[in-house]
Amino acid sequence: MVSPRRCAIYTRKSSDEGLEQGFNSLDAQRESCEAYVKSQAAEGWRSLPAAYDDGGFSGGSMERPALKALLADIASGAIDIVVVYKVDRLTRSLSDFARIVEAFDRHDVSFVSVTQPFNTTTSMGRLTLNVLLSFAQFEREVTGERIRDKIAASKARGMWMGGVLPLGYDAPTDPQDRALQVNAAEAEIVRAIFSRYLELGSVHALERWLDESEIRSKAWTTRAGRPMGGLPFSRGALFHLLKNCTYVGNVPHKDRSYQGLHKPIVDHDVFEQVQRQLAAQAVRHRQRPLRVATMPLRGLIFDATGNPMTPSFTQKGGRSYRYYVSHPLLLGQRASRTDLIQRVSARLVEQKVGACMGHLAAGEGGAPEGALTRVELHPSTMQLVINLAAFFPMRGDPVEEVESLRGRLGAGGRIILEPGRADQARVTLLSRLKVGGGRVWFEGGASTRPPRPDPILIRGLQSAHRLAVAMGEGGLVGRPETIAPVSAPPDAFDRKKVRLAFLAPDIQRAILEGTHPPGLTLQGVLDADLPPSWALQRQMLGFPADRN
Numbered sequence: 001m002v003s004p005r006r007c008a009i010y011t012r013k014s015s016d017e018g019l020e021q022g023f024n025s026l027d028a029q030r031e032s033c034e035a036y037v038k039s040q041a042a043e044g045w046r047s048l049p050a051a052y053d054d055g056g057f058s059g060g061s062m063e064r065p066a067l068k069a070l071l072a073d074i075a076s077g078a079i080d081i082v083v084v085y086k087v088d089r090l091t092r093s094l095s096d097f098a099r100i101v102e103a104f105d106r107h108d109v110s111f112v113s114v115t116q117p118f119n120t121t122t123s124m125g126r127l128t129l130n131v132l133l134s135f136a137q138f139e140r141e142v143t144g145e146r147i148r149d150k151i152a153a154s155k156a157r158g159m160w161m162g163g164v165l166p167l168g169y170d171a172p173t174d175p176q177d178r179a180l181q182v183n184a185a186e187a188e189i190v191r192a193i194f195s196r197y198l199e200l201g202s203v204h205a206l207e208r209w210l211d212e213s214e215i216r217s218k219a220w221t222t223r224a225g226r227p228m229g230g231l232p233f234s235r236g237a238l239f240h241l242l243k244n245c246t247y248v249g250n251v252p253h254k255d256r257s258y259q260g261l262h263k264p265i266v267d268h269d270v271f272e273q274v275q276r277q278l279a280a281q282a283v284r285h286r287q288r289p290l291r292v293a294t295m296p297l298r299g300l301i302f303d304a305t306g307n308p309m310t311p312s313f314t315q316k317g318g319r320s321y322r323y324y325v326s327h328p329l330l331l332g333q334r335a336s337r338t339d340l341i342q343r344v345s346a347r348l349v350e351q352k353v354g355a356c357m358g359h360l361a362a363g364e365g366g367a368p369e370g371a372l373t374r375v376e377l378h379p380s381t382m383q384l385v386i387n388l389a390a391f392f393p394m395r396g397d398p399v400e401e402v403e404s405l406r407g408r409l410g411a412g413g414r415i416i417l418e419p420g421r422a423d424q425a426r427v428t429l430l431s432r433l434k435v436g437g438g439r440v441w442f443e444g445g446a447s448t449r450p451p452r453p454d455p456i457l458i459r460g461l462q463s464a465h466r467l468a469v470a471m472g473e474g475g476l477v478g479r480p481e482t483i484a485p486v487s488a489p490p491d492a493f494d495r496k497k498v499r500l501a502f503l504a505p506d507i508q509r510a511i512l513e514g515t516h517p518p519g520l521t522l523q524g525v526l527d528a529d530l531p532p533s534w535a536l537q538r539q540m541l542g543f544p545a546d547r548n
Contacts, residue, residue, distance in 0.1 A: 002044040008052055008079045009033040010070055012089045016056030026053045029085040036114045037083060045081065059092035060140060062099075071100075074107050081110045092140045094130065154178070155253040158260040166246050167218040168265050179261035180246070187265040189215060190247060193238075194270055201277065203238050210238075242274050295322065295346060297353065301375040303341055304521075309377070311346070322346035341377045349375070352382060356429060360391065362408045373424065378521070380452055384427040385418065398422045414517070414542055419528040428517070428542070453514030460522040461511055464500035471498070496526050504534035507543060517542040 011029040018024050030051070037047045050073070054066040062068075067090075073079050082104065084090050090111075091097045104111055151161050159178040165171060168190040169180040193215075197206050210233050217237060219230035233241075248271045249264035250257040295311040301324050302308055309324040325343045353375060357367035371390035376383045392401050398417055402425050406415045409427070418424040500508075510516040520541060528540055538544070 002042070004046055005040075005044045005080045006048055006078065007037045007045050007081045007083050008048050008050065008070060008073065009037070009083050010052040010054075010066065010090060011085065012054040012057060012059060012064070012066075014056070014058050019055045024055075026055055029089065032085055032114050033083045036112075048079070059088055059090070060096075061093075062091075062096050071103060074103060074109050077107065079109055081112060083112050083114065085114050087113050087116055092137055094134055094137050097130075152253060155251045156258050158251050158258055158262075160251065160260070160262065165218060165220060166244055167241065168247065169262065177261060182263050182265055186218065190241070190265055193241065194247075194266055194274055197242060198270070198273055198277065202281075203235055203242075206238060207233060207235055239278070242278060245271075247271065295324075296350060297324065297346070297375055300372060301349065301377070304376065304378045306376075309344075312343070324349060341379065344377060349377070349382070352429060353384065356384060356409070356413065356427060357386075359409050360386065360405055360427075382429045384429070386425055386427060388423055388425055398425075401425075416540070416542055419524070419540075453512065454516075454521070457511050457516075457520070457522045457525070460497060460525070461500050461503075461508060464498050467494055467498040468501040499530050500525060502532075503530070504537050507534075507537060507541065510543070 009030055011026045011033070013019065013025045019026070030053075034047055037045045050069075052066040052070045054064040057064040057066075070079070070082070074082075082090075087097075091100060101111065103109075154161050160172055160180045161178070165180075168183055168186040170183050171181070172178045173181055193206070193210070196209060197203070200206050200209065215233070217229045217231050217233055219227065221227050245252055245257045246260070246262075247264060247266040248268050249260050249262060251260040298311050299308070303326045307326055309326055312323040312325045314321050314323070322345070323343050324346055326341075353372070357372060360371070361367045368390040371386055372384060373387050374385035376385075386405075388398060388401050388405075391405065402415050402417055405425065405427075409415060413427055413429045415425050415427050418426050503511075507516070511520075525541065530537055530540070
């Protein structure tokens with residue numbers, strides 16, 4: 001009796017050309033490998049049904065889905081022999097091949113090439129394979145050099161050699177001359193961008209103008225039919241557009257440019273003025289001291305509407321002042337909300353956050369790395385979202401972990417689990433921010449703050465009762481189970497919002513009077529998985545348990 005040998009067949013093709021055919025290169029490789037395995041049936045060889053096919057993946061990289069699946073199955077002990085049509089189907093890199101063979105040996109897996117009979121279990125077999133792969137890698141590198149040289153020579157002749165089309169041009173219609181074709185409508189937009197930049201003198205202002213004018217980037221469709229582009233311009237994209245010498249009739253290649261076959265759409269003098277202005281601004285920017293590194297909350301701090309707050313600096317009387325400010329593109333949308341925080345002193349916020357994290361760490365050498373994931377500035381509170389795993393490497397019950405942190409924080413705030421996230425908790429500091437005269441500062445404790453009704457939260461509660469009335473519930477406080485499926489609102493957001501009408505009476509009264517816990521927002525209530533129990537509702541939303 002011969003013990004069975006499980007054979008996995010691996011196939012690969014570098015390009016995706018022809019893969020849509022009924023019988024392609026991958027099928028031909030698999031057919032040859034299956035025939036070879038059948039010839040070894042007397043030795044117990046059997047083909048596994050799983051297909052390890054990498055179509056459109058280069059052999060110079062290990063980032064191939066089928067190869068990863070093959071190595072994972074080898075590690076699990078599900079494969080005895082790997083069969084390929086040729087060695088270079090497995091890899092074209094000598095270093096990658098060494099790692100693959102090492103993984104094969106570690107799990108006692110043999111390697112067989114149908115057209116090149118090698119045995120990797122012997123030292124001579126490994127030597128022969130290494131020599132063969134050295135030539136395969138050499139061939140791949142020479143081919144790459146030939147392609148790069150051809151592209152360089154073609155660009156020197158002014159030809160368009162592919163890539164993402166710049167705004168203002170379409171792909172060449174004649175594959176022989178390979179000259180970009182001017183898109184008249186987009187060309188007008190490009191000329192307007194160049195002239196507007198010279199008027200405004202700032203890429204930031206140009207970005208705002210394009211956004212207000214609803215001018216978007218070039219829209220195009222990939223060969224696979226996936227739409228791309230058509231998005232608002234970012235600052236990086238605008239810098240690239242303003243420096244792109246394609247618009248004056250040149251073809252860029254690395255650090256050089258050549259006279260192109262296509263027509264220019266921007267006047268050469270205008271282009272040179274833009275380059276001089278960009279260079280002057282770059283010099284001024286380099287002369288400023290690098291101070292972003294002194295802003296530890298960059299990327300972590302957000303305003304009450306969820307928009308990021310970015311570092312900002314000013315200098316007065318020889319002294320520098322640091323701030324976190326809301327994004328300038330969004331300030332106009334919030335002009336009517338004077339209570340929202342648009343700028344705050346970085347020193348004040350960082351001191352408050354540092355003190356809070358120090359209490360949570362309980363003197364363990366400061367807060368652990370990755371403990372803070374988000375800081376939010378609301379009109380009456382500052383809230384931190386923390387990663388529980390940073391404080392408790394040996395994860396236990398999240399509720400117990402939050403209780404432990406609540407004991408460390410003491411009376412300085414409250415902590416609850418994030419709705420739907422067992423690995424994060426939200427800390428609401430019991431100190432409020434006061435806005436006045438364009439400044440923001442902290443004062444007092446939340447327990448002494450006057451009632452401050454949240455109009456957004458109140459409107460959400462009123463809308464919930466109107467929905468309940470429309471369903472025939474009379475707008476009365478009750479239990480959400482009383483809603484019949486046939487009478488539930490058809491809109492998913494309305495179905496979520498109507499649950500507010502079934503909050504505990506004391507919670508609804510606190511929302512109307514503005515005596516609810518600091519930091520309670522409409523979005524926070526909607527995101528919470530509200531239970532039918534009023535006691536659990538109070539616990540989830542941070543209300544005292546003895547309210548009536």
